[in-house]
Amino acid sequence: MTRPPAGDYRPLAIEAHGLIKRFDDTLAVDGVDIAVPEGAIYGILGPNGAGKTTTLRMLLxxxxPDQGVRRVFGNDRPHEVAKLIAYLPEERGLYPAMKCDEAIAFMGALRGLPTAEGKARGRELLERHGLGHAVDRQIRQLSKGMAQTVQLLGTLVHRPKLVVFDEPFSGLDAINQGKLEVMIRELAQSGTTVIFSTHVIHHAERLCDEVAIIAGGKVPYAGSVDVARDRIPAQVRLETRTGEGEWRRALPADARHDARLSQGGEGSHFWYFPVPDSGIEELLKRLIDGEAGILSLSIERAGLHDAFVEIAGEAAARALDEDTAEGAAR
Incomplete structure (x- = not known):
């Protein structure tokens, strides 16, 4: 169970213990445990079909669930605190004949916001996010990206304490993805808790304080992004003028055994290997004495993708990469 770091305790916006869900003979979610501190940006990361959407829908x-318990702001009946929550599903849709401010006000009304106040807030939000010129346009007259932004603003218009996005970056171009990332950070800075599911690692790595890695309906890891990355030792990235040679035989045994060559540019070679147990100073001495022809040397921390492979396995990582490539091709 994930908890905030010692000395930085925050109450939990969401917690779940042992969530299990079956659909006929399919076990979609198998014993999920999650805890999300208030004000956090929390990612649920996994390939399509891993159980992300089912988990979110149970949490809300x-x-x-068939088994297990979940609480939202301490309440084990999430619908009783629905006015504090915003949810943007992956399957999105707006009434095409509605004007932008009407669509936003309508979505706010579903969470108890008076219509007149929703329209006023909607116009303010549209102006703030560069869509003031479109306030009186019908949804059918908008581009896909503009319509998605209107739906996002409608999701937030009642000023929720908890925002849950299911694959929010799906279908957005790079510019609108960047705008959404800024919006998510602003929500967290204002104290709002943000949870989003994604199969795109770089969104989770850039935005999230914590992640739950999900594969095959199970969560093999839930916790800090930094802790996940630190499960894999840092790597030395060495660029040399020479390839194989005496200098490599002078490396410490642990580095020499694991060193792998990656294609470099003209006249250079890139080597990658774990930081030797003997440390960087000893490594540098050996490289210089061995006349390795050092062009550059850096210590690179493992990325979240490397951690995902380590935690969830290569098959889940391949599925994640395939989903990402398919989404980028759309």
Whole structure:
């Protein structure tokens, strides 16, 4: 169970213990444990079909688990605190004949916001996010990206304490993805808790304080992004003028055994290997004495993708990469 770091305790916006959900003979979610501190940006990371959407819907009370418990702001009946929550599903849609401010006000009304106040807030939000010129346009007259932004603003218009996005970056171009990342950071800075599911690692790595890695309906890791990355030792990235040679035989045994060559540019070679147990100073001495022809040397920390492979396995990582490539090709 994930908890905030010692000395930085925050109450939990969401917690879940042992969530299990079956659909006929399919076990979609198998014993999920999650804890999300208030004000955090929390990612649920995994390939399509891993159980992300089912988990989110159980957390929000849209569907009930077959086993396990979940609480939202301490309440084990999430629908009783629905006015504090915003949810943007992956399957999105707006009434095409509605004007932008009407669509936003309508979505706010579903969470108890008076219509007149929703329209006023909607116009303010549209102006703030560069869509003031479109306030009186019908949804059918908007580009896909503009319509998605309107739906996002409608999701947030009632000023929720908890925002849950299911694959929010899906279908957005690079510019609108960047805008959404800024919006997510602003929400967290204002104290709002943000949870989003994604199969795109770089969004989770850039934005999230903590992640739950999900594969095959299970969560083999839930916790800090930094802790996940630190499960893999840092790597030395060495660029040399020479390839194989006496200098490599002078490396410490642990580095020499694991060193791998990656294609470099003209006249250079890139080597990668774990930081030797003997340390960087000893490594530098050996490289210089061995006349390795050092062009550059850096210590590179493992990325979240490397951690995902380590935690969830290569098959899940391949599925994640395939989903990302398919989404980019759309």
């Amino acid at each position: 009370g849209i569907i009930d």
